[in-house]
Amino acid sequence: MPIYRTMSSIQQWTTSLQGLDSLELSEATKPTPSTGEVLVEIHAVSLNYRDFEVCSGEYTHHRSVSQDKPSLVPCSDMCGVITEVGDGVKHWMVGDRVLSTFLPGHQTGQVTEEMMASGIGLPQPGVLAKYRAFPEHALVRAPSYLTDEEASTLPIASVTAWMSINGMRPMGQNGGAGEYVLLQGTGGVAIAGLQIGKASGAKVIITSSSDEKLEQAMQLGADHTINYRTNPNWEEEVTRWTGGHGADIILETGGAQTLRKSFDCIAWGGLIDCIGYLSGKVDAPEDRTNVNLLALRRNVTLKGIINGPKDRFEEMIAFYEKHRIKPVVNRVFSFNEAPDAFKFLANGSHFGKVVVKVA
Numbered sequence: 001m002p003i004y005r006t007m008s009s010i011q012q013w014t015t016s017l018q019g020l021d022s023l024e025l026s027e028a029t030k031p032t033p034s035t036g037e038v039l040v041e042i043h044a045v046s047l048n049y050r051d052f053e054v055c056s057g058e059y060t061h062h063r064s065v066s067q068d069k070p071s072l073v074p075c076s077d078m079c080g081v082i083t084e085v086g087d088g089v090k091h092w093m094v095g096d097r098v099l100s101t102f103l104p105g106h107q108t109g110q111v112t113e114e115m116m117a118s119g120i121g122l123p124q125p126g127v128l129a130k131y132r133a134f135p136e137h138a139l140v141r142a143p144s145y146l147t148d149e150e151a152s153t154l155p156i157a158s159v160t161a162w163m164s165i166n167g168m169r170p171m172g173q174n175g176g177a178g179e180y181v182l183l184q185g186t187g188g189v190a191i192a193g194l195q196i197g198k199a200s201g202a203k204v205i206i207t208s209s210s211d212e213k214l215e216q217a218m219q220l221g222a223d224h225t226i227n228y229r230t231n232p233n234w235e236e237e238v239t240r241w242t243g244g245h246g247a248d249i250i251l252e253t254g255g256a257q258t259l260r261k262s263f264d265c266i267a268w269g270g271l272i273d274c275i276g277y278l279s280g281k282v283d284a285p286e287d288r289t290n291v292n293l294l295a296l297r298r299n300v301t302l303k304g305i306i307n308g309p310k311d312r313f314e315e316m317i318a319f320y321e322k323h324r325i326k327p328v329v330n331r332v333f334s335f336n337e338a339p340d341a342f343k344f345l346a347n348g349s350h351f352g353k354v355v356v357k358v359a
């Protein structure tokens with residue numbers, strides 16, 4: 001059936017959280033900004049693994065994030081331009097180019113359970129739409145040297161990588177120089193970690209299931225690459241290549257099948273950032289990881305990561321601007337092709353980020 005549009009209606013994608021086949025293009029009333037809000041014309045939306053999980057009804061590991069949604073606009077990461085400013089808005093003007101933040105309630109410090117309720121793209125409506133109204137505190141200024149598509153990738157993937165490398169250091173004391181940083185796979189978080197690590201002066205090791213992707217990682221500056229399919233004991237290779245030292249920081253995006261290996265190649269006093277679960281959320285009973293002893297064994301810090309606060313996002317943007325880091329956009333889909341973009345992401349053949357061009 002054709003969709004008829006009026007001046008006050010906009011297009012948006014919605015999901016009933018029942019799988020990617022439940023994604024539906026629909027019409028909605030164009031939002032008007034309330035007091036303290038701005039209206040953003042969305043130009044580009046970057047997909048995250050989380051968005052695939054949300055659409056599939058599998059983003060269930062935060063008890064405070066309600067799944068009880070008959071219909072939801074998915075996705076959290078966008079770059080767009082402010083087209084209307086509500087009463088009382090102090091920091092933004094029409095024409096400003098902005099980025100969303102994943103948890104607008106998380107402005108500084110550690111994340112809390114209450115802040116999870118502000119999550120864009122679950123439980124709050126997301127950004128896979130032509131327009132969205134945002135409270136003014138929910139946005140950061142987009143770096144001018146990046147395209148809309150590149151800039152849209154920063155809120156989740158880059159901020160998560162930034163916090164994994166720098167979140168344990170005080171603001172303004174960004175480190176990494178001379179440290180060994182280990183990245184797992186070549187998805188959005190890992191490739192952002194590679195770029196941040198290299199710009200910081202770290203020695204970066206990256207794993208992948210694909211030699212072709214490892215070659216791409218080398219071109220981005222990776223110091224050492226390991227194929228985790230052909231070399232399943234990659235933790236031994238990390239230990240060998242670092243001369244027995246191990247990795248100082250590990251961005252643990254693998255989860256169930258990688259954490260034990262990470263404990264076996266972490267440096268003494270090193271940091272394992274628990275970020276993701278691409279190899280599963282739950283250990284097989286025979287692989288049970290005795291985290292208590294493993295953490296104690298080398299005086300390891302195990303840190304759960306949920307993205308990062310707005311002030312650290314802005315700190316990261318200043319770092320990106322200084323080093324002119326260009327996020328890696330692997331493929332751009334049109335707005336109408338959004339379901340194909342999700343399938344492409346879920347299939348895991350990408351290197352870096354997958355983006356939907358909206359405007």
Ligand SMILES: NC(=O)c1ccc[n+]([C@@H]2O[C@H](COP(=O)([O-])OP(=O)(O)OC[C@H]3O[C@@H](n4cnc5c(N)ncnc54)[C@H](OP(=O)(O)O)[C@@H]3O)[C@@H](O)[C@H]2O)c1
Nearest residue numbers: 160185186187188189208209254276277278279305306307
């Ligand atoms: N906690 C947070 O704040 C946060 C933020 C962002 C993401 N995450 C989580 O972190 C994970 C990564 O997110 P992402 O956005 O980077 O995902 P992504 O872009 O979808 O990454 C996919 C890539 O991960 C790699 N991979 C798959 N299985 C793997 C395994 N068994 N071991 C190592 N690598 C594997 C593959 O790389 P190759 O093809 O190169 O093998 C695959 O292409 C997800 O679980 C996501 O939910 C958490």
